[in-house]
Amino acid sequence: MSLPLLLGVLGVVYGDIGTSPLYAFRAALLHFSADGVERWEILGILSLIFWALVLTVTVKYVTFILRADNKGEGGILALMALAQRTTNTERSRRIVMLLGITGACLFFGDGTITPAISVLSAMEGLKVASPVFEPLIIPGSILILVALFLVQYRGTGSMGAVFGPVMAVWFGTLGLLGLIEIVQEPEVLAAVSPHHAIRFCLHYRLAAFIAFGSVVLAVTGAEALYADMGHFGRRPIRLAWTFYVLPALALNYMGQGALILGDAAALENPFFLLAPEFLRLPLVVLATAATIIASQSMISGAFSIGRQCIQLGFLPRLTVRHTSETEEGQIYLPQINFALLAGVLILVLSFHTSDNLAAAYGIAVTGTFVCTSSLAILVFRRKFGWPAFAVAAVFVPLLLIDSAFFFSNVLKIPEGGYVPLVLGAGLFILMHTWKRGRELLFSRFRQDSLPLKSFLARLPQSRTIRVPGIAVFMTGQADYVPNALLHNLKHNKVLHERVLFVTVLNEDVPQVGPERRREVSELAPGIHRVILHYGFQESPNIPRELAELRADGVPFEPMQASYFLGRETVVAAVAPKMSQWRQWLFTFMSRNAVPATEFFRIPSDRVVELGVRVAI
Template identity: 50%
Template structure:
């Protein structure tokens, strides 16, 4: 049964919003989607101007820098993600993991399918791993940048900026287990106030020097980029900071829909960002020193403390969105078989995206605080910030080229032209950010390499285990015939055997019969398949085949955004007329202990050891499938890989 071609059900969070509530969804999107990109004005222009190396600014440098920022927002965010990427959705879901799942099958052809799938998977995993590197830096640089405004108010506050940042970050991660459903409703209005404030501050700065609006002409940016030599090229690493968070627009499409995100971007976020950057540049042209924080220079001194408070709240909202995004992407990776099962807590019954994963939360907290203590200042963290995001966007561009041709069906020449432009821009940013390698850019790359390595080890280990288990499977008709010949008694009750295979005798059932010399009167073999779509329609959830009298095989399908739940599936089986007693069900699951093969032909020893550790620390199958613990029999066995 092919579920990939079936229409997926609407995500619960999206379906809850009636049509016509686009404005309300756009407001909600402000608090989740645009937090990261919306707090970039706190540090971007300051870092760009400082990277120029000039102590005294000139008109060409300021207008050139501002023009590059404006057109980066247009090309990367408005065109690439809003206009193109958001047309490519996996049944409503976006983001690099959903895109990888959508394209990983490739086209049918002479050997092309496997090659295409391998390329897509490698690119998708690399991009997903890099997002984790970005996720631990965003809270640190955002909160630090907001609190550094205290030093402008009074230098006596400066020693307290770092400790205050640590306290805020610790509290941010500590509240994650409780969920954010209650305060989450305030995120949208808070960010609306933030963006309006950005725009008003920018207008005040532009009033001082309206000539700065000439930077809308891309010629200023191109002239500065090509006439300034290597220095001008390297400032692209700072310019890129203005679009960190742009990938979130695509990733969160499934939560809010395409139109609310587009509306929020074009009517609120984009104009307010451009006004604020232009206002900062106008002040610099008017005489504000590069060494000063150009963002806070826009604010009247008597309003500085309220602005710092608002900026800090906005950065907390942005950090919360990044953390929630890491939880969501981890769930997708688990469902698609790239990470081991982890304990996932649903923190709200109203929002599907409101989940909590403890291992991810505490790991991010330790790494984020470690980075904050190591780099100490936002300017230092900026060196490590851009490389992960720019590399992720480059991975997106490669996948978008395939999607434009195969999914959207666009003309190959148009697809190549658009993708080529995106790839050139992304490569320029990656190269510029790579120049910061010794200054800290290696940190997110190392984190991404660790995550990608663990993903690959887990996936390879699962395939090796599956290969061993499949080799042990027996044809079902032979097994049933043997039961009748040997007179194995059938005892009252219903046995449910969880299996990884679509056919054959589950090894856990064969072991059970061999050692207990009996089998239940009614047997249901359950195979759960996670499909490369986010949600599966309820009518396509279950397919039941009759193998023999009172012996059925249930094929259960879930999307990678759904959590399997087996007891309701059994209720559905009974509703379809299959004679099972729901009050007398025993679940049988297998738990493998991985050992090395004696012939030395299995996985490399180091890989087998890492996989074994991950497998031992994975969440229980009972929890993953929501099985009632008092009705589960777990059977252990060794698997040599």
């Protein structure tokens, strides 16, 4: 196991969960601070946080969920694809799809809140260093966030070189600061015993349940362990967590508890007060760097999830720019980037402090946890063949814990928990409308189009004039004649000497190997069908793949090719199958989708577009 690989894991995978000590313990303890906090309350909250780290991260994700890889890739949509392969009915496939979309939508909500709460909590250290800096917290946070989003177009390659070492220093600092305080109050280590958590819950009952909504802040970012598995593999992620990240986090939380045991006034900001006064300003700088890295990880994750949603048909085509010549995964989606920036700035200006934002944070995280556990039950039972009792023994308790965290956050909806729900609901409506609209569109195409077999059978008798050149017709329905071809025949009354029907199929695997990329078949003299297969983490490049057709015995000269595309104009049918507002929304997304020429990287000077009206 190489050191650079482990440093990469620290920099990319653990940025979000690594910045949770800035706010998680304080947010949980504040629920019980009105009349002061007692020793057993501090130990109870610490015990809840410690066992949340053990059960949710170590047991659920590190031990079990990381086993559910989709050809080496992880994440909620990869898990959804695995679960869909085990379903036998259309209804069950739809339920699995809805769970996957819900998890993805909540992930975007998480990606909006993480930069806001992380950078705010780091900048609030300025107030601890000196009250004179307090007016700079909001402007400084906005400046950092705007700068972070504006440099996204440059890619993460140059920034990634320093992510790992910075996070290694960060986790080392977390552990050291906590250890120093633990030495002075060693009785705080009693919180490792779960009986303190149980006693706390039995005593406070509903209040303890409400506190779960803040305790879960300690495990935000756990989903990143699974989502980033394809970049590093499960073994480095497990090793880094078990032997470095978990000990550092546990020591820091225990250290914060020890500090408050000795001085209850430290509840004002126990993280920064762990450091000696002369080190607090440098700690603010280090914390700010760590939160920028945590934010960067979430932004990159949002780009990846966005591309997966496009490839799986949940979002319209968006601009996908590759920021690295060697790494396929390093991409930049400007529309998603600026949507996230707008959301982050609104949150900072609306909530002002990390404590206020903590109420908004939990629902996005815990909702994704519930979706992941639900899909995992299906995958481990049906795909991996686990016995029903084993699945129940492992995942039902974990699902109950996730559900308890989720419903405790539901109680915080009036305080800000509505934010990720509104974001998630809006995205869910967009995705479901787009998916449904495309299904209706393809269904209408099949009804109105001419079957390809019938067209080819009539072609020899039609005496159609063949002209020199290569015509490439892009079509989503491989067995039907593209409308662009019928319109070309109707108006120009010619057919090119060589015709290629090209269909792009997006599969529910991360990547498709070169041996499965192309399916080429000759349908008639000079007429070929080409089916290109792409995974949900790949971006299509049609000219590059067609240039490879010479290896399949099909002559293709790029400079002789003309690409014929159909541009659909959606109109309401006599008996519309979508409500008026959803049809308007689908039409709006269709009109604002990135043109096929840009998305498929087709040279714009070789494209002929033919319009067609489609009623749905």
